[in-house]
Amino acid sequence: MVKMRSKRGRQGVPKAPTQPRAKRVKTASTKFSPLPGPETYPTKKKIAFVMGTGDCAQLGLGEGCLKRKKPMPIRSLEDKNIVYIATACLHNVAVTEDGKVYSWGCNDHGALGRTTNESDEYEPGLVEGLDGVKIIKAVCGGNITLVLSDEGRVYAAGTFKMEAGSFLGFSPELARQQQKKFVPLKYLERTRIVDIGAGSNHAIALSQDGLVYSWGLGDHSQLGRRISVRRPDSWIYADKVAGLSDIKKIACAAYHNFAIDGDKNVYVWGLNNMYQCGLNVEGEIQYPTTIEFFENKNVEQIAAGEHHSAFLLENGDVYTVGRGDAGQLGIGSLAVSSDTVEKKKEVEAKVEDLKDGEKANGTSMSSKTAVSIPRRVSGLPPCKAIACGDFHTLALSRDGKVYTWGSGITYALGNGRSISEDDDTGADELVPYELTGQKIIGVEIVAVGGGSQHSLLLGMQDRTETSS
Numbered sequence: 001m002v003k004m005r006s007k008r009g010r011q012g013v014p015k016a017p018t019q020p021r022a023k024r025v026k027t028a029s030t031k032f033s034p035l036p037g038p039e040t041y042p043t044k045k046k047i048a049f050v051m052g053t054g055d056c057a058q059l060g061l062g063e064g065c066l067k068r069k070k071p072m073p074i075r076s077l078e079d080k081n082i083v084y085i086a087t088a089c090l091h092n093v094a095v096t097e098d099g100k101v102y103s104w105g106c107n108d109h110g111a112l113g114r115t116t117n118e119s120d121e122y123e124p125g126l127v128e129g130l131d132g133v134k135i136i137k138a139v140c141g142g143n144i145t146l147v148l149s150d151e152g153r154v155y156a157a158g159t160f161k162m163e164a165g166s167f168l169g170f171s172p173e174l175a176r177q178q179q180k181k182f183v184p185l186k187y188l189e190r191t192r193i194v195d196i197g198a199g200s201n202h203a204i205a206l207s208q209d210g211l212v213y214s215w216g217l218g219d220h221s222q223l224g225r226r227i228s229v230r231r232p233d234s235w236i237y238a239d240k241v242a243g244l245s246d247i248k249k250i251a252c253a254a255y256h257n258f259a260i261d262g263d264k265n266v267y268v269w270g271l272n273n274m275y276q277c278g279l280n281v282e283g284e285i286q287y288p289t290t291i292e293f294f295e296n297k298n299v300e301q302i303a304a305g306e307h308h309s310a311f312l313l314e315n316g317d318v319y320t321v322g323r324g325d326a327g328q329l330g331i332g333s334l335a336v337s338s339d340t341v342e343k344k345k346e347v348e349a350k351v352e353d354l355k356d357g358e359k360a361n362g363t364s365m366s367s368k369t370a371v372s373i374p375r376r377v378s379g380l381p382p383c384k385a386i387a388c389g390d391f392h393t394l395a396l397s398r399d400g401k402v403y404t405w406g407s408g409i410t411y412a413l414g415n416g417r418s419i420s421e422d423d424d425t426g427a428d429e430l431v432p433y434e435l436t437g438q439k440i441i442g443v444e445i446v447a448v449g450g451g452s453q454h455s456l457l458l459g460m461q462d463r464t465e466t467s468s
Contacts, residue, residue, distance in 0.1 A: 034150040037136035044460035052454025053410035057121040058105040070437040088140030089452035099134030109143040110180040113157030129182035141198030152192035197252025213238040220271035253304030274307040275372040276322035305388035316382025327430040328406035389450025403432040410453040
């Protein structure tokens with residue numbers, strides 16, 4: 001079921017078998033009982049931390065603070081009881097214990113879900129369009145934010161981008177508009193959704209009955225289903241991903257996706273130009289395909305960046321695969337290029353592309369160093385959570401320590417190191433670095449997240465202590 005695009009005239013593998021067209025979801029509303037939310041830690045003080053560079057307001061520390069080399073608390077969120085964080089390249093959201101959503105970062109295309117002026121973007125603000133709705137989870141994509149309510153309903157803000165100046169909305173009524181407040185996705189209203197994911201310009205959702213739905217752009221097979229050439233608006237609607245059932249977990253990357261079923265089989269589909277899908281074939285994975293490497297390995301969680309992926313096993317081991325020239329695989333110098341100047345230019349170029357509404361899929365990066373078979377990251381204690389930024393990776397150990405590795409040019413790793421005394425560019429970490437910092441002393445980190453130029457942490461602290 002793998003379809004590859006031919007390269008330099010070479011013949012690709014045969015076409016995958018024709019898949020049945022998925023039925024469109026009806027839009028009538030159905031009432032559901034509440035879903036369980038994230039752990040609330042009622043006796044603890046919740047603190048969100050950020051580190052990295054905030055040229056596009058993504059630090060949330062105000063206009064006067066655009067760089068933090070070590071973790072820094074976001075003071076304006078300290079009294080909000082934050083229990084969930086989500087981040088993307090240029091923006092972030094935080095969900096409170098009572099289901100409210102705060103957002104900050106770049107709002108050029110409405111991803112913050114609220115009306116802002118430029119200064120408003122630099123600090124967290126309450127989103128619009130969710131009055132009376134309790135949110136339990138949020139995910140961020142390139143210029144889109146999705147949130148999931150406790151009733152299993154999905155709301156969206158922002159837009160999908162087709163190319164510079166061209167946008168793809170969420171429905172024919174909202175097509176090619178940039179939604180600066182959250183709107184319900186009515187085509188999912190009859191389906192109880194239990195999980196969501198957002199990529200660069202597409203999204204996926206997991207239903208309570210174990211089916212996966214996808215919508216948005218499918219130009220790199222990231223939708224995992226047939227798209228009608230005669231009906232381009234079919235991209236807008238959420239339809240079932242062919243060949244998947246009894247799915248328990250999903251993960252969404254920039255241009256590829258993962259799903260884990262009840263038997264612990266791991267499925268992948270989408271762009272595989274840097275082997276980020278964990279399959280040793282070049283091209284695109286058109287439909288969900290099992291990753292045989294992880295058979296009987298009991299994958300617990302999957303996270304993915306732009307062109308690399310990370311896998312957390314039940315025993316606490318972490319594996320990585322895909323692009324590694326910035327050290328994002330954490331396996332040392334074997335898969336690393338030392339050209340810091342070029343890497344810095346690439347990160348900056350991607351940020352500009354996203355701000356300008358252009359795609360940055362990296363399909364021309366075939367010459368970059370990549371690893372095609374998943375490799376275990378050594379030097380880590382047993383872990384309980386992982387996250388990927390575009391060019392870096394984070395892991396949270398079972399004893400509450402945070403490890404980072406990959407591109408450090410924007411200080412997203414929190415290592416505080418520059419490449420030299422004369423150059424303030426941040427230094428990469430080729431293997432896991434144990435995060436330290438005065439502001440996180442005495443803080444129990446419970447969640448991690450990665451963007452393009454920054455990282456987020458969620459910490460808990462006894463209310464009798466301070467984080468000064």
